[in-house]
Amino acid sequence: MQSIHVRLAHAAYEVIVGVGVFEKLEEHLRRAGLGGPFLIVSQPRIFRAVGKDLSKKFPIVLIPDGERAKTLTTVSRLLDRMVELKLTRQSTVIAVGGGVVGDVAGFAASIYMRGIAVVQVPTTLLAQVDSSIGGKTGVNHRVAKNLIGSFYQPRLVLSDPLVLQKLPDREYASGLYEALKYGIIRDATLFEDFERDVATFLKRDPEALERLVAKCAAIKAHVVMSDEKENDIRRVLNLGHTVGHGLEAAAKYQRIKHGEAVGYGMIAAARISTALEKLALADRERIEAAIRSIGRLPALSGVNSKFILDALQHDKKIRDGAVHFILPRKIGCVEITPGVPLNIVREVVKGILDEGKRVPGPG
Numbered sequence: 298m299q300s301i302h303v304r305l306a307h308a309a310y311e312v313i314v315g316v317g318v319f320e321k322l323e324e325h326l327r328r329a330g331l332g333g334p335f336l337i338v339s340q341p342r343i344f345r346a347v348g349k350d351l352s353k354k355f356p357i358v359l360i361p362d363g364e365r366a367k368t369l370t371t372v373s374r375l376l377d378r379m380v381e382l383k384l385t386r387q388s389t390v391i392a393v394g395g396g397v398v399g400d401v402a403g404f405a406a407s408i409y410m411r412g413i414a415v416v417q418v419p420t421t422l423l424a425q426v427d428s429s430i431g432g433k434t435g436v437n438h439r440v441a442k443n444l445i446g447s448f449y450q451p452r453l454v455l456s457d458p459l460v461l462q463k464l465p466d467r468e469y470a471s472g473l474y475e476a477l478k479y480g481i482i483r484d485a486t487l488f489e490d491f492e493r494d495v496a497t498f499l500k501r502d503p504e505a506l507e508r509l510v511a512k513c514a515a516i517k518a519h520v521v522m523s524d525e526k527e528n529d530i531r532r533v534l535n536l537g538h539t540v541g542h543g544l545e546a547a548a549k550y551q552r553i554k555h556g557e558a559v560g561y562g563m564i565a566a567a568r569i570s571t572a573l574e575k576l577a578l579a580d581r582e583r584i585e586a587a588i589r590s591i592g593r594l595p596a597l598s599g600v601n602s603k604f605i606l607d608a609l610q611h612d613k614k615i616r617d618g619a620v621h622f623i624l625p626r627k628i629g630c631v632e633i634t635p636g637v638p639l640n641i642v643r644e645v646v647k648g649i650l651d652e653g654k655r656v657p658g659p660g
């Protein structure tokens with residue numbers, strides 16, 4: 298078991314990562330000084346995979362599955378249930394799920410009675426290495442993703458590699474791309490773990506996963522601590538997300554998973570960086586090989602490059618024909634580059650789309 302301390306201006310909490318910690322949920326709640334009444338918030342699929350035992354101990358509210366459930370309507374229904382269950386200011390909401398449950402339950406907890414305690418129990422790899430830490434909560438608006446929300450820190454994060462065993466393969470791989478991202482951003486040894494041990498990660502070996510999640514969580518925590526409200530430092534976490542978000546939007550958030558889009562986006566960032574002579578070709582090749590070793594990225598047929606470039610524009614990342622990008626300088630080190638010429642981005646994106654069109658399935 299490993300414990301990472303997050304200390305912020307107005308909050309401090311532990312991220313506990315360990316094989317078997319989920320089974321000891323009550324003990325960890327007690328140790329964190331959290332009293333009842335408790336309410337578990339989860340989704341049907343997750344509840345079937347890991348949550349059945351919980352229903353004997355706690356009241357549970359299930360929200361609908363999928364990104365489509367990340368709406369104000371879901372939050373409003375959840376708040377109704379919280380009122381019916383008479384949650385008080387002393388109550389604690391326990392979010393057992395992936396990023397969707399974490400974001401929805403965290404947001405509801407942040408506004409119920411002006412804020413009650415929330416504990417994150419992430420059940421996807423993406424949520425364990427990323428969304429459960431840092432306090433971003435919220436929902437989508439029909440106009441844009443994550444438009445409505447708040448910064449609201451959890452009181453405890455409990456990550457157990459054992460709960461990842463039944464996660465669908467593509468969801469799991471999606472989290473591995475985000476985990477690899479931390480290696481490229483900050484930690485060459487984490488990157489080398491992927492080069493050496495990807496097969497162990499793919500087998501979901503619990504001990505290897507515990508080490509991996511703890512390393513990623515420590516980096517995320519460190520970045521959040523240096524920059525709680527997302528100014529420049531926290532932006533380095535967006536490596537691969539500029540092109541990635543464009544790809545997701547172009548595929549209408551359906552055929553490409555977020556982590557897969559980030560996989561493609563990190564390939565794009567590495568190629569752009571090499572084109573600008575900021576990243577050695579050998580490092581670019583290592584980055585691409587590590588990304589591709591996680592699995593086959595989905596096909597990109599039907600994805601339009603103009604749409605992606607328009608999405609960058611919509612993101613206000615383009616100014617005077619140049620784009621802001623997080624670019625790798627070497628493995629374990631990135632920089633924010635303000636003036637990437639649009640024609641280089643266009644060429645790289647086109648190259649990736651052309652290659653991606655030739656990929657058979659699963660997308």
Ligand SMILES: NC(=O)c1ccc[n+]([C@@H]2O[C@H](COP(=O)([O-])OP(=O)(O)OC[C@H]3O[C@@H](n4cnc5c(N)ncnc54)[C@H](O)[C@@H]3O)[C@@H](O)[C@H]2O)c1
Pocket residue numbers: 340342343346347362363364367394395396397398400420421423424427428429430431432433434443460461462463464465468471555
């Ligand atoms: N708050 C943040 O800082 C932050 C950061 C990154 C992403 N996000 C958000 O996270 C969301 C994506 O999260 P996600 O990738 O975890 O997706 P998700 O929450 O939709 O979960 C993916 C799927 O896996 C299922 N699932 C989850 N855990 C399972 C388990 N243990 N066994 C079997 N099935 C399981 C879920 O039911 C769902 O169908 C997006 O909405 C994104 O905006 C938030």
Ligand SMILES: [Zn+2]
Pocket residue numbers: 427475538555559
């Ligand atoms: Zn991401």
